[in-house]
Amino acid sequence: MTDEQLRQFITNGYLVIQSQLPAEFHARIFDKLHNLASGSGHFGNNLMPMVPELNQVIEEPKVSGALSRILGNNYSLHAHRALHANPPSSDQQAWHKDSYWGYTRRVRNHRPWWAMLMYYPQATPQKTGPTGLLSGSQYFHQLLPNDCSNVAACGAAGTLVLIHYDLWHRKMLNKSTRDRYMVKFQFTRLSPPDVGSIKNPPAWRRPKDRPKFDLNPIWRSTWDWLHGVEPMPKYATAKDPSSQLTHQLYGDDEVRALQAAFQLSGQARAGSQKALDTLSAALNANLEENDNTRRYADNGTYWRADAAARSAAHGLVNVGENALKVLSAAAKSGSPRGRKHAVFALGEIGTRAAQNILVDSLSDDDLHVIINAIEAIGFTPPTKKATEALIRHLEHGESEVRFDAALSLLRFAANPACVLKNHMVKALSTALNDSNRYVSAYAEQALQLLGTKEALQVLVPFLSKTRWCSYTDNTTPF
Secondary structure (H helix, E strand, C coil), X not given: CXXXXXXXXXXXXXXXXXXXXXXXXXXXXXXXXXHXXXXXXXXXXXXXXXXXXXXXXXXXXXXXXXXXXXXXXXXXXXXXXXXEEECCCCCCCCCEEXXXXXXXXXXXXXXXXXXXXXXXXXXXXXXXXXXXXXXCHHHCCCCCCCCCCEXXXXXXXXXXXXXXXXXXXXXXXXXXCCCXXXXXXXXXECCCCCCCCCCCCCCCCCCCCCCCCXXXXXXXXXXXXXXXXXXXXXXXXXXXXXXXXXXXXXXXCHHHHHHHHHHHHHHHHCCCHXXXXXXXXXXXCCCCCCCCCCCCEECCCXXXXXXHHHHHHHHHHHHHHHHHHHXXXXXXXXXXXXXXXXXXXXXXXXXXXXXXXXXXXXXXXCHHHHHHHHHHHCCCCCCHHHHHHHHHHCCCCCHHHHHHHHHHXXXXXXXXXXXXXXXXXXXXXXXXXXXXXXXXXXXXXXXXXXXXXXXXXXXXXXXXXXXXXXXXXXXXXX
């Protein structure tokens, strides 16, 4: 991935990649997928063993190189993968963001901790109903089809579209007489970028191909984070915020609210206490309890409820460690929505000091706070105290908490400084049989990364007993 392609991904939220595998390879995959879709039943997350050639697609150097540039060398292929069929005359989907396994209780990241890869084994012109994308929409909860360009993910057989997980998208109407297939993969970053690890990192500049709105401070913040560059106040002014800026932060236009939040963060980094206080106050703008309704897609209807807190939280992340004091106060004594967004921001900052506050937040009585804190801990350095807390939460009664505890333990397992490995092995061996398939999958990946004798003694028998036979389906049962 070139620097310019990465700049386009940061601004537009997607990148089109063309597979270098031959046309006959993609034709074979299309035939396999067509036979599966029309006769073998629903195979869900077992798609990869049924079509093992798909591994060659995601392991191509162009694909793995792009994933590494965005997610770091420590990234994980998520256990969820799906075949999306679009037969002729099927209905067009509504614009949506995918949920995190059926819930909308977590705060979504600006930074690319998650990515989605869409693979098209057949030529996909617009009339066959490709995936529609709203360019640059990954930073918005508000649905803004008039502000974001509508892009159809068209291409030749073997086209792949790599998107920021939170990009608004939809299935388009198939006006042809042919079936259209798309295989969706999801990937997770396991480690934050190492600060200062890249000598003479490339400079940020706006790419030529970018949205018509200007989120340059957000784009630059993401670019700096990916290259391990600490935020500096050199492009900010120390003046106190105007009333107009504060009004924008609380307004009904999410583009302007985010612009205001990052202007305030720049002023706070340059020394304005009033700017920092303005962001801090916005965390508690809505005093209502968090909504625990389980939703399977985010259609933008509820974007306004957390708008000011969410924008402020992203701004405070950009302030960095100088925001720890106000975030700590909000995490301890803020409103339910304020505490939720405070622990999210502490995780994005990711320091040892932030971790101490996050572990304490696990005793909160609000489920939203616990869910965001338990994942945020995985963004921090592994410690004995944090590892023990994650292990305890592998037994939580709420599956979403166990899901995030297992993910954070996976991230700890990927860290060379991982501690309490034997304790982790014992807990993860039990989690292999969790009722939630993704808790089990994270536990398997964590044991693999730990790689100790004890971990493998647990993992290998489990994998042997759960092995999927790629030759067996409804048409060939023997």
